Amino acid sequence: MKSKTIKVDYLARVEGEGSLVVNIKGNKIKDLKFKIFEPPRFFEAFLVGRHFTEVPDITARICGICPIAYQMSSVHAMESIAGIKIEGPIRDLRRLIYCGEWIESHVLHIYFLHAPDFLGYEDAIQIAKDHPNIVKKALEMKKIGNEIVNLLGGREIHPINVRVGGFYSIPPKSEFLLLIERLKWARDAAVETVRWAASLPFPDFDVDYEFVALSHPDEYPFNEGRLISNKGLNIDISDYENNFFEEHVAYANALHSVNRKGEPYFVGPLARFNLNFDKLSPLAKELAHEVGFIPPVTNPFKSIIARAIETVYACDEAIRLIENIDWSTKPYVEFEMKEGVGYGCTEAPRGILYHRYRVGKNGLVESAKIVPPTSQNQKQIEKDLYEFVTKYINLSKDELQWKLEQVIRNYDPCISCATHFLKLEIIRED
Amino acid sequence: MTHRIIGIGNEFRSDDGIGLYVAREIKKQYPHLNVFESDGDGVELISHFQKCDLLILIDAAYTNKFEDVGKIIQLNASDFDKISNIHFVSSHNFGLVEALKMGKTLKILPDDLYLYVILAKNFDYGTGISEQLKESIEKIISLIIKNHFH
Known part of the structure; x- marks a missing residue:
């Protein structure tokens, strides 16, 4: 041979x-x-050994693209230890800042990282040579996401305004209102992005995945919900470690995550879309119908369409939130920290991000566990690669x-x- | 003329932080100048291009020659074809080099664009810069002030 x-x-x-x-x-x-x-x-x-109040700022340093996700998962975990639940305007503001992160992260991936694959270009710079207006539009869309994070997070990269209990301060409503017209432009641009993404050539490749995402009865998930899957999983986030396990593999520094059967699973925009389609905004749903993108979608190459639809949703949701938030709110709620174990699981742009902390009497962290979405997808990526090579070995x-x-x-x-x-x-x- | 000075780097990757240290020192000594810090995210850097006529970028680059550590390379917009030969260290797949190439392709680079590169060797995890680099901070500040603000 x-x-x-x-x-x-x-x-x-x-x-x-x-x-x-x-x-x-x-x-x-x-x-x-x-x-x-x-x-x-x-x-x-x-x-x-660090104080619980430092954790959102430290964990935000894990990622320059999705620092909000790290902050959100950590503050929710800490708040579960304190026994408080953040409701009302502060909860809405947390959704708003997450919208900003989804917009910037999704647009970056769609146009700068993924589009070159479909269009046959080496990179986005080559796309810019032939299609400068597409790239300029993407830069403008991403900028709007960054501006939401900048405004509410204090700065774009590694924001510093998020704290356990809420925010350190809330900028005036007038500054957010200035974003609305631009968000409407970004939403229109995202609608065009969905139509464009749906027209791309996709390889014939469907996989029987276990999709895992948060699910909330009233909303498309960002910060709260139960963990569900298309294979019958329906658990509280505190039960995550009884259902998902991390394995060390000798050739990788990241741990592989597996489900309760020792099998890989899929987290991220396609999982969220498949499991929460009915919670999308009317425009996002209508658009999905228009381009024939209806769950269950099991072709991972079509994740680019899910990301585009979620970008429409994030723009829609950001507009709705800005228009409806009670801006007179106090930026945070007072609370007394307790000792104990707390859990946070939120929907980072790339999928669920799980945090678990044990905090001692003095407010110091005694143990921490962080499972990022890429770590959870890693085994599934490897399986996809295996199945793709098997199917297309003659390429x-x-x-x-x-x-x-x-x-x-x-x-x-x-x-x-x-x-x-x-x-x-x-x-x-x- | 509007200007922007951007120090680029990651202060948790040892010598990679020097761009940030230079930016902070300029801000301290010349508070009237518009100084920014960047972790090197290319898309964020692009957002500065159309906001100024004069853009000064400061970043560290890798050298494996011990004798070159601390050496300062000055490039202007017409030299940018040389940037591919400079080993910038970034965990961003779309970093400084890509931002400059994209800016050139989209014709959005400021009229006056200068890049000050400090050669360094230690990009390991950790804070603080190598002793050899410390005197480069004042050298680069003097150069920037002399070349652009005198």
């Missing part, structure tokens, strides 16, 4: 350091490993390599988050 080796040294358009090694012999996969070698970052260890070396990178980017993996960077190596023996 002939052997062939394909090596690709660097996989671009993925946040962080990692690699893929595929070894193919004849028409069979000999070995396939999605490796994450970004060094472990030990956040869970150095949170120990040319270049085409297979291109598609495999795309399989990974379907999940918008943030390896920096999961380790706590991506290089690709395909070894083909045929």
Whole structure:
């Protein structure tokens, strides 16, 4: 049997350091490993001994793209220890800042990281050469998301205005009202993005996934809800660790997550969309119907459409919130911290982000556990890669390599988050 | 003429923080100047391009030659083809280099754009910069003031 080796040294358009090694012999996969070698970052260890009030600011440092998610999961965990539940305008403001993060993260991934795969460009700079207006539009859309985070979070990168109990301060309503017209423009641009994304060529590739997401009776999930799946899961977030388990694999610095049967599962926009379709805004739903994107959608390449629909939703929701929030609210609620264990699970742009903390009598963190979405998707990504190579093993070396990178980017993996960077190596023996 | 000075870096990756330290020191010594800090996110950097006529960027780059540590490289907009030869360290897949290329492609770069690069070696996790780099902070500030604000 002939052997062939394909090596690709660097996989671009993925946040962080990692690699893929595929070894193919004849028409069979000999070995396939999605490796994450970004060094472990030990956040869970150095949170120990820090005061609970510091945790939102420390965990925000885990990711430059989704710091709000880290802040939201941590404050909800701390509030569950304190025995308080944030309602009313502060709760709405938390949804608003999350809208900002979804808009900026989704637009970045759709246009700068994922679109080049579908359009046959090396990167977004090449797209800009042929289609400068598309890229300019994307930059403007992303900027609006950044501005929401900047305004409410105090700054765009690693925001500092979120605290346990609410916000340190709330900017005046007038500053948010200035965003409404631009959000309406961004919503229109996102509507065009959905139609464009739905027109892209998608490989024939459907998988019987277990989709996992938060579900809330009244709203598309950001911060609250039960964890549900299309395979019967319906649990309180405090039950997460009884249903999902982390495994160390020798070739990766990020832990692999598996479900109660030891199998991979899928978190992120496609999971949220499939499990919460009825909670989308009327415009987002109408658009999904218009482009024929109706759940269950089981082709991971179509995640780009789910991201675009969620961008429409996030713009819609941000407008609704700004128009309806009672801006006279006090920025935070007073509370007395208790000792105990608390859980937070919120919907980061890439999927559920689970936090668990134990806080002692003195308010110091005694233990911390953080499970980011990329870590949860990692095993599923590896399985998708395996199944894609199996199905399309006869593709040319270049085409297979291109598609495999795309399989990974379907999940918008943030390896920096999961380790706590991506290089690709395909070894083909045929 | 509107100007912006942006120090780029990650202060938790040792010498990569020098761009930020330079920015903070300029702000302290010349409070009338418009100084910004950036963690190197390319899209965020692009957002500065159309807000000024003069843009000064300060960032660290990797060298494996010990004798080059602390060396300052000055580039202007016409030199930017050389940036591909400079090893900027970034965990962002869309960082400074991509932002500059994108800005050039979209024709949105400011008329006057200068990049000050400080060569460094230690980009490990940790805070504080190498002893060898400390004197580069004042050197680069003097250069920027002399070249653009005198």
